[in-house]
Amino acid sequence: MEINTELDKHRVFTQWVNLFGDALYSWAFHKISDEALAQDLVQETFVAAYQNLANFKEASSPKTWLFGILKNKIIDHYRFRAKRQSISMDSFDEPTGWFDENDQWKKENRPQPWSTADEHLLDNPEFEIILGHCLGNLPLSWSACVQLKYLGEKETEEICQHLNITASNLWQILHRAKLHLRNCLEKNWFKA
Amino acid sequence: MMRLMNLLMLSCRKATELMEKKNRAPLKALETLQLFMHTRMCDACTQYEKQSHFIDNLLKKQGNTPDNLQSPQKTLSDEAKALIIRELEKM
Numbered sequence: 001m002e003i004n005t006e007l008d009k010h011r012v013f014t015q016w017v018n019l020f021g022d023a024l025y026s027w028a029f030h031k032i033s034d035e036a037l038a039q040d041l042v043q044e045t046f047v048a049a050y051q052n053l054a055n056f057k058e059a060s061s062p063k064t065w066l067f068g069i070l071k072n073k074i075i076d077h078y079r080f081r082a083k084r085q086s087i088s089m090d091s092f093d094e095p096t097g098w099f100d101e102n103d104q105w106k107k108e109n110r111p112q113p114w115s116t117a118d119e120h121l122l123d124n125p126e127f128e129i130i131l132g133h134c135l136g137n138l139p140l141s142w143s144a145c146v147q148l149k150y151l152g153e154k155e156t157e158e159i160c161q162h163l164n165i166t167a168s169n170l171w172q173i174l175h176r177a178k179l180h181l182r183n184c185l186e187k188n189w190f191k192a
Numbered sequence: 193m194m195r196l197m198n199l200l201m202l203s204c205r206k207a208t209e210l211m212e213k214k215n216r217a218p219l220k221a222l223e224t225l226q227l228f229m230h231t232r233m234c235d236a237c238t239q240y241e242k243q244s245h246f247i248d249n250l251l252k253k254q255g256n257t258p259d260n261l262q263s264p265q266k267t268l269s270d271e272a273k274a275l276i277i278r279e280l281e282k283m
Contacts, residue, residue, distance in 0.1 A: 030254060171209075175208065
């Protein structure tokens, strides 16, 4: 692919928007669960790519390159969110309390076996919606930490450490988030 | 004997916490033993551990950039695409 003139550049980008726009948008939506925001991030991705075309090595595929840019945009979004939202976790956790006064599972919260749990569930659009809904139910700062961790962002620990006084470690935040996610998936999917 | 039992007994809260901690760093020998004893006896926490791994795998898989994304499940509207192209033309 030769890109010598501005005209070439426009032609190539128009092609990329048409070829990869849907895939980028789908993925952004999975990660963000917000259509308008996902659309904005895809647009920002193309703008950044356009400005930094010099960084694009012909060796990598344009799709991989664009996904890399989008991934960084999503990480930035969650990083900003995690820093801005340092709400108290306790107010969210305790009213529903998963455990009784002896720290054993309350009867109504005991995990039940999930018979249909396999990874192909991610290909099921209805399950995607439930998963998005459950992630969306978490306090913003928690879901930001969960997303950053699973996007493989190395500084997650640092970003999330100071969110709260009682749960100062990432694994404690993830533990609480996991309790909520697990319960939400069980109620809305596996036992629905 | 009672004291030994108390030392080895974990609550479900603590057991599920240790499962998450284990993902981050190796547990101490005592913690490993405590967790083993607890999950042997507690069905609910055994389920929890399985489901916790399952959720980890789901989110990890979802976090990968989908180079081989089968078919995009959502589509960007034609207007949205046109908007992006117009935006690029301004540059």
